[in-house]
Amino acid sequence: MIALLLGGASAFGLLVWHMQRRARAPVVLSFARLLPEPKPAARPEPRFAPTLPLTSIGFWLRIAAALGALAAMLINHDVLLAQSGEAVALRIVVDVTDSMSLPEGSATRFDAAKVVIANVLDRLGPNGTLSCVEVVPVGATIGQAGALAALHPLPEGGDAGLLRATAQSASKDCQPTHVLVLTDAVQPAGDWPEGGPVLIWHQIGAPVANAGIRQVTLTAPGLSAAQAGVNFEVDVFGLDLKPGLDLAGPGGKREVPLLPDPDRPSVLQGTLPLTKAGSYLAALRDGGAYGADDVVAFTVPDLPRHQVDWRLAGWKAPANLEPGAGPDVLLVAALDQITPADLARPLLATYDGWQGGGQAQAIGAFTEDADLRAGLNLDAFEAHAPMPLQAALPPGFVPVLTDAASGRAFAARRLSPPGLIVPAPVASGDDQVTNLSLTLFFDALSALTSGGTKLADSRWQDAGGRKVALAWKESDTARALAPTPTSAIEPAPRPAKPSPLTPYLILAVLALILTERVLALWPLMQRRSRAV
Amino acid sequence: MAVKPAYQPPPLPDNLLSRLRLKLRKTLPSQGIGPHLRRRQGQSLQFRDYRAYQFGDDIRAVDWMASARQSRKDQLIVRTFEAEERMTVVLILDNRPAMRLPEGAEKLKFALWAMECIATIAAEDGNDVVLAPLFGQGAPVRARGRGVGPVARKVALGLWSAAGAPDFAANPTTLTTALLPFLRPASAVVLLSDMLFDDTDGAVARLADLAQKQRRALMIVELDSMEHEIARLDRSRPARLSRFEGRDFPLAPVDLGEDLFQGARAAAQDLRRARRAQWAKSGLVWPAPVVWPTADFSLARFFTSSFPELAILRNLVTREGPG
Numbered sequence: 001m002i003a004l005l006l007g008g009a010s011a012f013g014l015l016v017w018h019m020q021r022r023a024r025a026p027v028v029l030s031f032a033r034l035l036p037e038p039k040p041a042a043r044p045e046p047r048f049a050p051t052l053p054l055t056s057i058g059f060w061l062r063i064a065a066a067l068g069a070l071a072a073m074l075i076n077h078d079v080l081l082a083q084s085g086e087a088v089a090l091r092i093v094v095d096v097t098d099s100m101s102l103p104e105g106s107a108t109r110f111d112a113a114k115v116v117i118a119n120v121l122d123r124l125g126p127n128g129t130l131s132c133v134e135v136v137p138v139g140a141t142i143g144q145a146g147a148l149a150a151l152h153p154l155p156e157g158g159d160a161g162l163l164r165a166t167a168q169s170a171s172k173d174c175q176p177t178h179v180l181v182l183t184d185a186v187q188p189a190g191d192w193p194e195g196g197p198v199l200i201w202h203q204i205g206a207p208v209a210n211a212g213i214r215q216v217t218l219t220a221p222g223l224s225a226a227q228a229g230v231n232f233e234v235d236v237f238g239l240d241l242k243p244g245l246d247l248a249g250p251g252g253k254r255e256v257p258l259l260p261d262p263d264r265p266s267v268l269q270g271t272l273p274l275t276k277a278g279s280y281l282a283a284l285r286d287g288g289a290y291g292a293d294d295v296v297a298f299t300v301p302d303l304p305r306h307q308v309d310w311r312l313a314g315w316k317a318p319a320n321l322e323p324g325a326g327p328d329v330l331l332v333a334a335l336d337q338i339t340p341a342d343l344a345r346p347l348l349a350t351y352d353g354w355q356g357g358g359q360a361q362a363i364g365a366f367t368e369d370a371d372l373r374a375g376l377n378l379d380a381f382e383a384h385a386p387m388p389l390q391a392a393l394p395p396g397f398v399p400v401l402t403d404a405a406s407g408r409a410f411a412a413r414r415l416s417p418p419g420l421i422v423p424a425p426v427a428s429g430d431d432q433v434t435n436l437s438l439t440l441f442f443d444a445l446s447a448l449t450s451g452g453t454k455l456a457d458s459r460w461q462d463a464g465g466r467k468v469a470l471a472w473k474e475s476d477t478a479r480a481l482a483p484t485p486t487s488a489i490e491p492a493p494r495p496a497k498p499s500p501l502t503p504y505l506i507l508a509v510l511a512l513i514l515t516e517r518v519l520a521l522w523p524l525m526q527r528r529s530r531a532v
Numbered sequence: 533m534a535v536k537p538a539y540q541p542p543p544l545p546d547n548l549l550s551r552l553r554l555k556l557r558k559t560l561p562s563q564g565i566g567p568h569l570r571r572r573q574g575q576s577l578q579f580r581d582y583r584a585y586q587f588g589d590d591i592r593a594v595d596w597m598a599s600a601r602q603s604r605k606d607q608l609i610v611r612t613f614e615a616e617e618r619m620t621v622v623l624i625l626d627n628r629p630a631m632r633l634p635e636g637a638e639k640l641k642f643a644l645w646a647m648e649c650i651a652t653i654a655a656e657d658g659n660d661v662v663l664a665p666l667f668g669q670g671a672p673v674r675a676r677g678r679g680v681g682p683v684a685r686k687v688a689l690g691l692w693s694a695a696g697a698p699d700f701a702a703n704p705t706t707l708t709t710a711l712l713p714f715l716r717p718a719s720a721v722v723l724l725s726d727m728l729f730d731d732t733d734g735a736v737a738r739l740a741d742l743a744q745k746q747r748r749a750l751m752i753v754e755l756d757s758m759e760h761e762i763a764r765l766d767r768s769r770p771a772r773l774s775r776f777e778g779r780d781f782p783l784a785p786v787d788l789g790e791d792l793f794q795g796a797r798a799a800a801q802d803l804r805r806a807r808r809a810q811w812a813k814s815g816l817v818w819p820a821p822v823v824w825p826t827a828d829f830s831l832a833r834f835f836t837s838s839f840p841e842l843a844i845l846r847n848l849v850t851r852e853g854p855g
Binding site: 035 | 630631633634635639700703726728730757758761765766769770771772773774776777778779781782784785786787788789791792793795796799800803
């Protein structure tokens with residue numbers, strides 16, 4: 001937008017500049033002394049002449065120069081410059097995640113990777129075909145290119161996607177013809193870009209069975225949940241591995257029963273109720289080859305009960321909801337008592353639907369709402385339906401259950417802030433009506449006070465206490481090992497080198513200005529050349 | 533244009549000038565009585581040079597022995613002897629800023645080229661040459677023989693590249709006073725000018741009078757660029773006139789109508805007529821002016837074609853008087 005404004009202003013300015021009638025240079029005549037007294041001009045010339053300089057080459061050259069200068073300021077783009085000759089420009093992408101420190105023979109996977117690199121460089125060096133080498137370490141993030149000797153595995157997990165992205169990225173210093181990736185991870189599926197550098201994915205590390213804690217989640221208490229719970233997911237890679245899980249914390253040490261996930265055979269799940277907040281340590285027994293994913297420390301924060309601003313006459317708030325007030329606290333009240341300011345709060349509003357008892361009424365359009373209709377039998381509801389809400393729905397509420405005859409809402413929901421409107425519960429009269437009203441009301445209350453499940457603040461570590469960030473990403477040590485790549489690194493045409501576009505734009509602008517000046521001076525130059 | 537164009541040497545090479553001199557001499561009587569003395573080959577006993585026989589040469593001058601040594605038996609060689617006369621040619625150049633007009637075809641450049649060429653021709657016969665500007669503090673320079681060419685070039689360069697941009701508003705009337713002593717021994721005085729200078733105090737007229745005393749000749753090379761300048765003007769739009777040689781013009785643009793230039797033509801004609809009448813003495817040679825073409829042209833080509841036709845050349849290479 002700014003570019004358009006600047007471009008438009010430049011073009012307009014140039015147009016005005018072209019339309020102005022310039023004062024002529026004073027006339028000098030060698031016989032001026034002999035001229036009679038001249039008469040002033042009969043008609044003074046106007047300052048601007050309303051002519052469009054569309055056929056003026058100079059005008060278009062100036063416009064082009066102005067736009068070129070604007071582009072040089074605003075465009076940040078690289079162009080690819082072709083390079084001649086053949087060479088090997090090698091980028092070595094080294095996996096420095098924690099699993100590279102696993103034993104491999106008498107050394108580690110990382111040491112094995114360094115041996116591979118040394119062999120490759122030995123082969124390429126003497127031929128003089130190696131134009132440049134760039135070693136890029138990749139852990140959880142892409143590290144700075146540097147010397148191989150200074151690299152070592154880092155206590156963090158990573159993924160193969162980042163390795164591939166690093167292999168694919170452009171470089172200003174050493175645009176590669178070949179990329180050698182050294183990792184214990186499996187090469188991600190996907191086509192390598194055509195015309196890109198030659199990719200050699202050298203996988204290191206024999207497969208070894210391993211199990212690791214993948215995820216810890218906490219379930220907060222809601223209206224119906226008496227206690228908070230903790231849920232574990234354990235990944236098992238490789239056969240004949242039957243890990244066990246112990247949880248140590250404020251309540252002592254307990255064993256967490258692990259059961260296979262019916263949908264994911266390699267995943268075990270376990271759940272334990274939690275009664276106390278505090279720090280917990282979950283540890284796998286028989287966790288396999290990689291130890292840093294076997295122990296997870298996490299903290300269970302205080303899980304306060306839900307607060308509710310209860311103003312519903314004739315009914316007391318449930319015991320596990322704490323009384324409260326404030327803009328974020330759930331308000332439970334009759335709809336006709338709610339002020340406009342209350343509408344901005346989480347809200348459960350009731351209307352008198354069942355005060356006159358139930359009546360047979362067909363249900364009209366309704367929205368599937370699992371939370372609201374968790375225990376509601378719609379057949380029973382149709383036989384003893386309440387009166388629908390006669391008043392207009394407050395702003396933001398949409399019907400979720402309506403009367404077929406009038407189209408009015410029995411119940412309505414608002415997403416943000418959360419809100420529900422249902423018939424008020426009744427305790428006398430027909431049992432069916434009482435049951436239906438209580439079910440619908442408490443389904444609504446439960447839906448608005450549900451705690452949900454959250455990821456715990458998990459910190460992976462090994463048995464010795466060494467912390468490893470995102471260690472679960474390193475758990476799959478039992479993946480199949482790809483065969484060692486056999487293709488030799490042969491010289492390839494040098495890849496195009498990225499170069500900023502701005503200098504070329506400035507050069508073009510200068511050329512335009514020079515052309516414009518030459519054209520402007522051309523008549524004078526011609527006159528001079530004729531004169532000599 | 534603030535940038536002063538460079539000075540190029542005359543577009544006529546020296547050998548062409550020599551041929552021109554010979555041609556002029558062939559077509560004119562070799563003997564005569566003129567008002568000025570000059571150095572030339574003659575009948576003295578002082579041997580000067582050998583040269584090829586030309587039609588009109590005295591048969592007594594043929595050196596038969598030298599001719600016999602020639603490969604071409606029909607080629608006769610004559611001996612030439614120093615004459616006992618010698619001539620001093622004074623070349624005065626109008627150096628007013630107005631002579632730097634019109635731009636691209638400057639009268640001053642033509643005049644400087646003519647000055648160089650005339651000096652070279654005059655020096656061929658061993659004459660003394662004096663070069664001098666008409667106005668200002670410049671000092672006349674005397675040269676002789678082979679020294680004339682370099683001196684004339686140096687003087688031309690000096691006059692062309694006078695410091696600063698030309699001040700067209702100034703009206704130079706102060707004569708180069710140091711010039712007067714050089715006139716007395718002179719045989720011929722050549723003035724190169726557009727003849728439009730202001731001579732209200734009569735200083736140039738007195739110079740003209742002095743130059744014609746004692747049967748000496750004053751030759752005028754008049755350069756007229758008036759019609760060329762008028763033709764080149766864009767007269768479709770009003771324009772301001774630049775202050776010129778002390779003459780002020782209105783600051784507002786004026787119409788460049790035909791009546792304005794008719795007036796100027798008439799004034800110039802009157803001025804030249806009056807000047808011719810005032811200067812006319814026995815030694816005045818004032819032929820028709822060199823008139824600049826009205827269309828665009830090359831000054832070098834114009835000079836090449838018009839210089840050999842200058843009427844005063846006849847008077848310079850012979851002893852003819854104003855006749």
